[in-house]
Amino acid sequence: MNDLLEDFPILKEMINDEKLVYLDNAATTQKPKQVLDTIRYYYEHDNANVHRGVHTLAERATKQYEQVREKVVNFIGGNDPHEVVYTKGTTEALNWVAAGYGATHVHAGDEIVVSYMEHHSNIVPWQQLAAKVGAKLKYITLTADGQLDLESAKHVITDKTVLVSLCHASNVLGVVNPIKEVAQLAHQHGAIMVVDGAQAVPHMRVNVQKLGADFYAFSGHKMLGPTGIGVLWGKKELLAGMRPLEFGGEMIANVGLYHTDFKEPPYKFEGGTQNIAGVVGLGAAIDYLTEVGLDNVTAHEKSLSKYVLPKLQKIPGIEIYGPSDPDIRTGVLSFNLTGIHPHDLASALDMDGVAVRAGHHCAQPLMKYLGVGATARASFYLYNTKADADLFINAILEAKEFFSNGSF
């Protein structure tokens, strides 16, 4: 993978006179030249509004916008580009399912099931929905080492459950959830399976159909693409029964004075001028990841976890959240060091050019569940190297020394 470092101009940045070691990939990823060049080329040569004009540029822009739908559906193992709705990102996608599908399909007394490891964007929309319609929100618990507890899922999901929504991979614990098994369980009880794929699609081969997902959401910026673009994939019949949330230009079939007929999905959800350059950039990111090969990305991240985890585990006073076996971990590592607040640790690492995240990672219920206020988090991606892992470990050891000397 080292040969692709040249594709990422930002990795040459110096931070506090040190080479940047970017380990905040769960928050957002860096962009390769291929994505940046594609967006620039689009603006320099093809820019126009889509679906609206018959002129050449409008046709070119529309063609690209629709071709990316095909790339997306192939990338995630769907079979119909019309099942791909462009959104701002995972958050918007999940909100749309809650407000557009949930508001008409979830009723008083129904149950919505999530887990304790969810990101706020897979909790808050369901809380809002539950409060609005009088439904009950229930949580699947975790095993002692931070994996989804399937036994708990079997108890929590009942005949009253109408919707289960889980992250495919956790942004804190470094675990991949058994979506297929939970989807089967959900379907046995007549519920639908919604999946937050923000931390999965960038890192592993995903097949929404094999998983048994009914809705699947993810963000472009976490997979080498630009910010402001994401995807809601949904089964055709479910998208057909889902209310649009943005009314206006382009999403209509016919507008009368007092009544409007909407287009078919996905167009009825894409009201107004969309993030066309974002879509084009997402297409370039998919091309890039396809060229590298998702299996190679997964293998690379796994080898980095296997390399770094034992070194991290050896540091006295460290607590690592999630399973200790590197074989069942992604490239996300959350941890705390006794006596050092994660924010202080992240600031100290930044002095060495190492970018990690500190805080609750938009997962406050999980933090409470783990009994911590915050954690530090390093998250690896395809452009990280063993040298990055060494610099990261050294920076932690230096920070530990610094704080234990009381020299701050």
Ligand code: PMP
């Ligand atoms: N779910 C998970 C698991 C995430 O990690 C994130 C981003 N941190 C989101 C949802 C939200 O994604 P976005 O901010 O791109 O909408």
